Amino acid sequence: MIDIFKEIADSCRLEVPAAQKLPIAIIGAGGIVDGAHLPAYKKAGLEVVGITDVDLAKASDVAARHGIPKVYKDVDELLADSTAKVIDIAVPSSAQPEIFLKVAAAKRHILAQKPMAPTVAEGIAMADAVDKNGIIAGVNQQLRFEEGVAAAHKMVELGWIGEVTNFAMTVNLSTPWEMWPWAQNMPRLEIMLHSIHYHDLIRWFLGEPETVFCAAGRTVGQYPIGETRTISTAVYRKGVTSVVHANHVNRGGDNLAEYRIDGDKGSIRGTLGLLYDYPNGRVDTLEVNSLVVPTDGWTPYPVTTRWFPDAFIGTMGAVMSAIATGSPVRSSVRDNVNTLKLVDALYRSMDSGVSVKL
Numbered sequence: 001m002i003d004i005f006k007e008i009a010d011s012c013r014l015e016v017p018a019a020q021k022l023p024i025a026i027i028g029a030g031g032i033v034d035g036a037h038l039p040a041y042k043k044a045g046l047e048v049v050g051i052t053d054v055d056l057a058k059a060s061d062v063a064a065r066h067g068i069p070k071v072y073k074d075v076d077e078l079l080a081d082s083t084a085k086v087i088d089i090a091v092p093s094s095a096q097p098e099i100f101l102k103v104a105a106a107k108r109h110i111l112a113q114k115p116m117a118p119t120v121a122e123g124i125a126m127a128d129a130v131d132k133n134g135i136i137a138g139v140n141q142q143l144r145f146e147e148g149v150a151a152a153h154k155m156v157e158l159g160w161i162g163e164v165t166n167f168a169m170t171v172n173l174s175t176p177w178e179m180w181p182w183a184q185n186m187p188r189l190e191i192m193l194h195s196i197h198y199h200d201l202i203r204w205f206l207g208e209p210e211t212v213f214c215a216a217g218r219t220v221g222q223y224p225i226g227e228t229r230t231i232s233t234a235v236y237r238k239g240v241t242s243v244v245h246a247n248h249v250n251r252g253g254d255n256l257a258e259y260r261i262d263g264d265k266g267s268i269r270g271t272l273g274l275l276y277d278y279p280n281g282r283v284d285t286l287e288v289n290s291l292v293v294p295t296d297g298w299t300p301y302p303v304t305t306r307w308f309p310d311a312f313i314g315t316m317g318a319v320m321s322a323i324a325t326g327s328p329v330r331s332s333v334r335d336n337v338n339t340l341k342l343v344d345a346l347y348r349s350m351d352s353g354v355s356v357k358l
């Protein structure tokens with residue numbers, strides 16, 4: 001059994017080949033850059049040549065702690081320096097489209113943060129700018145590169161669980177929303193900032209849903225004004241289904257983050273260790289029970305890396321690989337427009353109380 005895991009492991013290795021490595025410059029010196037982008041790039045041996053932020057003291061602090069040689073005073077100064085070949089944008093989505101369009105117009109390759117944009121229209125304008133300027137651009141939906149999830153995708157591709165019939169994601173968390181003061185007054189919160197990872201992931205497995213429904217709620221005493229609890233269902237062609245159930249005000253102290261993929265010839269189940277103790281986390285797990293390959297019941301797959309920071313090597317590596325070889329970007333800006341459309345449809349369902357056709 002371990003032998004047949006080799007093909008899976010080879011397909012989800014998080015490395016950037018030496019010949020594909022390119023210098024990076026970063027816009028935004030916030031928590032996610034400090035805690036995940038930069039540790040991932042260090043692990044992968046990627047060079048960060050400079051950074052900027054509207055808060056220059058923050059940019060200087062991050063630069064000093066991570067050994068980044070240059071702090072640019074603004075985006076214009078960053079773009080005037082041609083050393084960096086990939087521009088890594090990691091600012092709140094309200095600020096991202098304007099910066100993205102400027103970087104794209106300068107014909108520089110981009111890795112953008114999620115959510116890519118607050119609205120579908122802005123997302124389409126960004127994807128159009130990518131095409132017009134002939135650049136490569138990805139979105140940091142790096143859950144698609146988390147080793148367990150990527151291994152599960154490969155198992156599905158190889159037919160180990162037959163035709164997928166349902167994808168279920170359940171998270172019940174005590175999320176420290178105070179970490180993101182800019183999110184406190186966002187009326188669209190949970191799906192836009194968190195469950196967007198799961199909706200994007202399920203799109204990667206199942207394609208585009210035909211109909212979606214979402215019920216949402218808030219909990220007395222919560223920090224942000226937006227929804228912190230969502231239950232989203234989707235129906236795909238041939239009656240395939242999915243459900244995402246997320247609660248971020250868990251007062252029971254028993255964080256939980258599980259997913260399960262059922263097929264007509266087996267099942268896969270896994271956990272996202274990060275969410276049991278965000279942002280420190282614990283190991284991710286994956287198990288498979290197949291009628292196609294000899295798993296002999298539930299067999300654990302050895303996940304050796306973590307969602308944070310390791311999967312961030314994947315999203316940056318995919319942009320660099322596309323620049324070097326023309327390979328498709330697993331989480332491209334154009335593909336992400338459909339994730340934004342799905343998120344928007346879920347909010348329309350939440351607001352109207354009825355299911356929405358895509």
Ligand SMILES: NC(=O)c1ccc[n+]([C@@H]2O[C@H](COP(=O)([O-])OP(=O)(O)OC[C@H]3O[C@@H](n4cnc5c(N)ncnc54)[C@H](O)[C@@H]3O)[C@@H](O)[C@H]2O)c1
Pocket residue numbers: 027028029030031032033052053054055058090091092093095099113114115140141142179180181182193
């Ligand atoms: N991919 C993931 O898993 C993941 C995880 C956490 C956050 N994020 C996303 O990353 C982005 C940043 O999140 P964070 O946790 O680092 O937030 P943060 O508040 O810690 O940092 C945001 C940074 O952006 C800077 N900034 C804001 N507007 C700017 C502008 N116009 N130009 C330059 N800098 C600007 C701020 O000064 C701040 O330093 C958000 O969009 C968030 O949704 C993604």
